[in-house]
Amino acid sequence: MSDFQVRLVSAFASFPRIATFMKSQWGWPAAESVHFIGLSLLVGTIFLFDLRLLGLGRSIPIRALHRLVPWGVLGYVVTAASGVLFLLAEPDQYVYNPAFHFKVLFMVTAGLNAGAFYLTSYTRATAPDASADAPRLAKMIALASLSLWIGVIVAGRLLTFYRPWPCEPPGPGFLATCIPHYYR
Numbered sequence: 001m002s003d004f005q006v007r008l009v010s011a012f013a014s015f016p017r018i019a020t021f022m023k024s025q026w027g028w029p030a031a032e033s034v035h036f037i038g039l040s041l042l043v044g045t046i047f048l049f050d051l052r053l054l055g056l057g058r059s060i061p062i063r064a065l066h067r068l069v070p071w072g073v074l075g076y077v078v079t080a081a082s083g084v085l086f087l088l089a090e091p092d093q094y095v096y097n098p099a100f101h102f103k104v105l106f107m108v109t110a111g112l113n114a115g116a117f118y119l120t121s122y123t124r125a126t127a128p129d130a131s132a133d134a135p136r137l138a139k140m141i142a143l144a145s146l147s148l149w150i151g152v153i154v155a156g157r158l159l160t161f162y163r164p165w166p167c168e169p170p171g172p173g174f175l176a177t178c179i180p181h182y183y184r
Contacts, residue, residue, distance in 0.1 A: 001174050001175050001176075002174065002175065002176040002180060005095050005096065005175070005176045005180075006176075006180060008091070008095050009091045009092050009095045009096075012087055012088050012091035012095070013088075013091050013092075015088045018085060018088045018089060019088060019089045019090075022085055022086070022088070022089030022090075023089060027085075027089075028086075028089070031082045031085045031086065032082075034078060034082045035078075035079055035082040035083060035086075037075075037078065038074075038075045038076070038077070038078030038079035038080075038081075038082060039075065039079050039153070040075065041071055041072060041074060041075025041078065042072050042075030042076045042079055042149075043075070043149060043153070044071075044072075044075075045068040045069060045071045045072035045075065046069070046072045046145065046149060047146065047149070048065055048068060049062075049065050049066060049068060049069060049072070049142075050142040050143075050145045050146050051142075051146075052065045052134075053125065053134040053138050053139055053141075053142035054134075054139055054142050054143065054146075055133060055134070055139070058132040058133070059132075062125050062126050062134060063126040063127075063128065066126050092164065092179055093159075093163060093164065094159070095176075096164035096176050096177055096178060096179055097159055097162055097163065097164055097177070098162055098177045099155045099156075099158035099159045099161070099162045100155070100159060101175070101177075102151070102155040102158075103151075103152055103155035103156050103159070106148050106149075106151040106152045106155060107148075107152055109148050110145060110148035110149055110152065113141055113144050113145050113148060114145065116141055117138065117141045117142075117145075120137055120138075120141075121134070121135050121137050121138035121141060124138070125138045164176075164177060164178050164179050165178050165179065166178060166179050167179060167180050
C-alpha cells in the first residue's frame with residue numbers, strides 16, 4: 001500500500017501549474033475561503049435535515065427540509081473541488097497524513113450512509129402523509145450522518161497538526177504515515 005501512496009503522490013505532483021497557483025499570494029487563501037463556503041453549505045443543510053429526522057423542529061415537514069439537500073450537494077462539490085486543489089499543491093502532506101486518511105474514510109462512510117438513507121428510509125420519511133416523526137432507521141442514519149460529518153470536520157482540522165515526517169529505516173509499514181526515503 002505504501003508503494004501505491006508513493007505513486008499517488010507522484011501522480012498528484014504532476015500538476016505544477018496548480019501547485020504554483022496555490023503557493024501564490026492569493027491561491028491558498030482563496031481556496032480556503034471557497035472550501036469553507038462549500039463546507040458551510042454542506043454542513044448547514046445536511047445538519048438541519050439530520051436534526052429534523054432526529055425530531056427537532058417537528059412543525060417543519062421533513063419533505064420541506066429535504067428540498068435543501070441539493071444545496072448540501074452543491075456544498076459538497078465546491079468543498080471537494082477546492083480540497084483537490086490542496087491535494088495537488090502538497091500531495092505528500094496529505095497522502096501520508098493519518099488525519100487525511102480518517103477524513104477520506106469518514107467522507108466515504110458518510111456517502112454510503114446517505115445512500116443507505118435513500119435506499120431504506122427516504123420514501124417513508126418524506127411521504128406527504130408521513131407523521132411528524134421519522135422512522136427509527138432514518139433516525140439512526142441521521143445520527144450516523146451527524147457523527148461522520150463532525151468526524152470529517154475534526155479530521156480536516158487536524159491535518160495541520162499531523163504533518164508527515166521522513167520515515168526512519170526500515171521505512172513505512174503497510175500504510176505510510178511518513179514520507180518514505182525513496183520518495184525524497
